[in-house]
Amino acid sequence: MDVRLWTFILVGLSFALYIGVAIWSRASSTKEFYVAGTGVSPLANGMATAADWMSAASFISMAGLISFMGYDGSVYLMGWTGGYVLLALLLAPYLRKFGAYTVPEFVGQRYYSQVARVVAVACAIFVSFTYVSGQMRGVGIVFSRFLEVDVTVGVIIGMGIVLFYAVLGGMKGITYTQVAQYCVLIFAYMVPAFFLAVMLSGTFIPQLGFGGADPESGAFLLDKLDGLHRELGFTAYTDGTKSMIDVFFITAALMVGTAGLPHVIIRFYTVPKVRDARVSVGWALLFIAILYTTAPAVAVFARANLLDTVAGQPYDAMPEWFSKWEDTGLITFDDRDADGNIRYVADPDENELTIDRDIMVLANPEISRLPNWVVGLVAAGGLAAALSTAAGLLLVISSAISHDL
Template sequence: MSTQLLIYIFVLSSFALYIGIAIWARAGSTKDFYVASGGVHPIPNGMATAADWMSAASFISMAGLISFLGYDGSVYLMGWTGGYVLLALCLAPYLRKFGKFTVPDFIGDRYYSQTARTVAVVCAIFVSFTYVAGQMRGVGVVFSRFLEVDVNMGVIIGMGIVFVYAVLGGMKGITYTQVAQYCVMIFAYIVPAIFISLLITGNPIPQIGFGGTTTEGIAVLDKLDGLNQDLGFAAYTDGTKSMIDIFFITAALMVGTAGLPHVIVRFFTVPNVTDARKSAGWALFFIALLYTTAPAVGGFARINMIETINGADGAGTLYAERPEWVRNWETTGLISHNDTNGDGRMFYSGDDRNEMTIDRDIMVLANPEIADLPGWVIALVAAGGLAAALSTAAGLLLVISTSISHDLLKRNLMPNITDKQELIAARIAAAVAIGIAGYLGINPPGFVAQVVAFAFGLAASSFFPAIILGIFHKRMNKEGAVAGMIVGIVFTASYIIFFKFINPAANTPDNWFFGISPEGIGTLGMLLNFAVALVVFKFTKPAPEEVQEVVESIRYPKGVGEASAH
């Protein structure tokens, strides 16, 4: 059976599974649509949370960044992992006890203000659309190679799939779909990693193989350093970023994770606070399976990529004999060869000898082909890449839908609409959001992981301080929270937009504030948010006594804390 036929079978079977689950678990009420009626068991909810959180950035792009950036790529690994721990331990139980199933709902009620709620809705939509752009781009990348369609057409197909199970199933359908997607995703990530670890190191455990030696007796990291330096790159284990930028990017990813609305809402799909804690623990276990494997996948991919392009002698292979994986990916436009010296050979390097243009987002997807693994492994990776992107896209689109139908309409502009009318509004909002997300996927502002990093920075600078102060500073008032959120997100968004869109030529360390890149500026935005909120609080009245009493009660997160729309 041909590899292409296997790809069609694996991908189409996974799509049929997702759509079937959505039909089986379709939402019949707003509580089904928003929080799956709060009846999901902690283990499947942990798997769904992992799938929701481990997006295309984790599955497709993170190992690609580690492959190309080496040490510098570790900021994504540290930031996203640390952020989930921060969310699980410091925020999720308290938010669950408060009982509001969206971040704008929490902020609106905690800060007793419709203005605060509206600002939070705007922030949630802005963050979610930025994040979903990376997911839809990931869908397009997978489709363009494995289903042999244009990247833009791949995005459109992905929009259709998400439309069916997000609009029909709501959170109930998405939850059980994400359980299936996690199983596909993790199997697709670990199986090729085991194969490649065996080929390169003789060890079937990638995490151990990466820290060991190759079959030639050379330490894997030493080999990576040697290959990089011989070709004009920085040593793989050396960083090129400044310490302050490393710190700020890692911190932005951490606190951004803790402020992501589509992850927070998952803790309301379980029956009580105890189950929310258990769910967080299971999710961390399921996430760790992929995240501890990612450095090995990135490192092994780089060794194989360099050796198959340049040849074992490093001189460049004959163009007529270029590897099959290069020919396959050339059709997508995501890898190309410009024979600058006319010798008919390919050459990949980090200096002016370089003749290759390689999109970082292809590395995990191309890894099985580079290593010449069986066709069924390639097909499995294709299904896994789509599962990663689609799972997070669905969660984000639901946040956008909920923010509009519940937080903006039901809780603000149209409080008298019925449950049925609110459900219709939620589905219409989801459909419109999918259309906008598709446009952003077709016109992405950067690499998948890079785009997602911007979303985390925006979440860090807007939501995180408001949530932290809302839980641990019982006197914090609406004036401080609103002022902080506005200043934080406006500053962060302006910085990113200026360097990425208005004047990208100026996007160099010499022009950054204190040497902080756009990927890390969310940390500075967060600090500004905290500072403005606390200063404004000093000159305004503290929160009312009844609000302070509620805050005092959620500091002891025991009991049911049932999710409420009121």
């Protein structure tokens, strides 16, 4: 079967799973709609929190950023992970202890001010709408490339699925749907990583593979990538260009920003006790770490395969995936010297190839010639990551409007 058919099957099955879980766990009371009846186990809440946290930015974009930025991309890993630790230590247990339904309600009661509550509502809605637009871009990319439908149609389908289980199930339905989405997204992320680790380093564990050696040449993968970068005029992959002060402030900004994401904060209202909030934080950190420790390896594998496949190669010899991504506008080739070869170099005046960083994780299985079902699985995983976060954000918006205004 071709990639499109596999994608239809796997995406369709995953959507059916989400809808089925939402129907099974639909809310039957106000408390279940807003805080899942405060009856979610720490393990389930940890898994749902991980799915909520690992949006399309984590699944699709983070490894893409690292693959292009190299060592400098580590600020995103440190910032986003550090932000979660900040949330876990300073916010989550105390919010659960307070017992409010929403963050604006907590702010209003904590500061004895209806004005503060309204300001918190405005902030929550603004942040949520901004963030959900990024998730929908991820949905649009997947639908336009793998299912070959218009981006707008893809976004409408994705939002329709989210609205169905968000309205039907409220926080309870979203929580258990996010548990299912975490299972889908982590499986979809790890399977190609295992394949590539074996292919490029001879080891099954991606976290070890990206620092390993090529089974054929014996050269270390990172040394090979550094050499390719230097040949093409890029900074060596393992060399950083940012100063310590830049790294510090970028990491701090990412930490503070992600610690305050409203759709993650409300997850800690759903457990029975304050202690359960702390335990669920630990579970969530474990589940997040599985993907976050794999992302640098995926970035290295993707970058090495991309450079081997396209740099200096004839345009007419490019495989089918190249033209498919060209159709989406996320890869563009401008043959400036009319020699028919792809010149991919650091010098912008000589470079002929432009690649959107967001395609790296999604295109990686095709670039590496993995089985078609793996390509479809990654597409389903990208949708799971985007939809899980979008559902949490929509609940924040609806709760802010219906409960706090």
